[in-house]
Amino acid sequence: MVDRPEDGEHGGTLYLAPVRTGEIHVVTGAAAVVARTSLVSTDLPELRDRTADALQVTTQEVDDEVLVEVLDDLQRLGAVVGRPA
């Protein structure tokens, strides 16, 4: 993982690659914030709180479906192993 929080749109850019294949995936904007936050916890309420805090929005503005969608992508890439409760 290579994290560039200052690059690109708000939320920055996170680059992910499995060390075996080296195929690089790019996570940008709010999805990058979710990805960063998921390194701390994949527990959905905590993920929602931390994401809202990082994006400086209310927790009501964070859509759980989108969080789960991003986590699915990250799990597919092998970047997270846990799933939200």
Add this chain to the structure above:
Amino acid sequence: MGRVQDVPTAEVPMEVRIEFAHAALQHLADQEGVDLVHIKGIAFEPRWRSRASGGSDADVLVRPSQVERFVSAVEATGWRRRSRFRTGSPFGHAQTYWHDHLGYADVHRFFPGTRPDETAFDVLWARRQRRELAAVACPVPDEAGQALIFALNEARNGATVRTQPRLAELVDDPRLGGEVVALVPQVGAEVGWAAALDELDRVRGHREHDLWHAVARDGSRVAEWRARVKAQPTVLGKVGLVVRAPMVNTEHLANTRGHEPTAWEVAVEFLDRGRRAGLELWRARPGGAR
């Protein structure tokens, strides 16, 4: 909300690609039980990078006795060889690899200007530090090791304390400069260090002197080959070099042509090498045109 994108849909900066290359090579080393240190570019502190951007490839220095095992593992995991140790440079120190996702990597069996044996690696390995590259802990030389490798690399490209301000600063630094001077004999870097100090004449009697002079100062291919032969410590090594000298480096030819060279292209290059060598020798004769 942003999405997860695949290359080549999204642009991946060169330095990010290189960072992943370092991490992938370290993962392989860990898997194979191989000792290596990450050198040059983004593996080093900005002060000891030859280019501020961090270069264009990932360089690793592998324990000499484990090189064969490591390159076998590298070649089994999507890296394609683009040059060989013996033909890659006058020093014969590195093999270049290409990975479709990670770009270029140079696997060094020794660093030019240091002894090509286990003892020089042992010295750098014993003083290693860790640097996180793409979230993977990678061993790197300590500050003095980084500074010395930077100095040798700069010297190989013709720089000296008179032309490279960072070399001058290093020599003038009583603490770090002193540590580097103490490190030089431990890794057998006397000639390369003398080149960095612009004092090659001081080591004129050394076997490697002519090679450093040819690479850093002279530049002619004939002088370089003569020096390569002289720098070989064994008769067998000297004979091997003389036999290989007229041979065409087909991997280099493939890289410059962008395709595997045909038999005809190899033959043309073989004759052209002879013509160029003859021309250089003619010009180098006493009283010849320069």
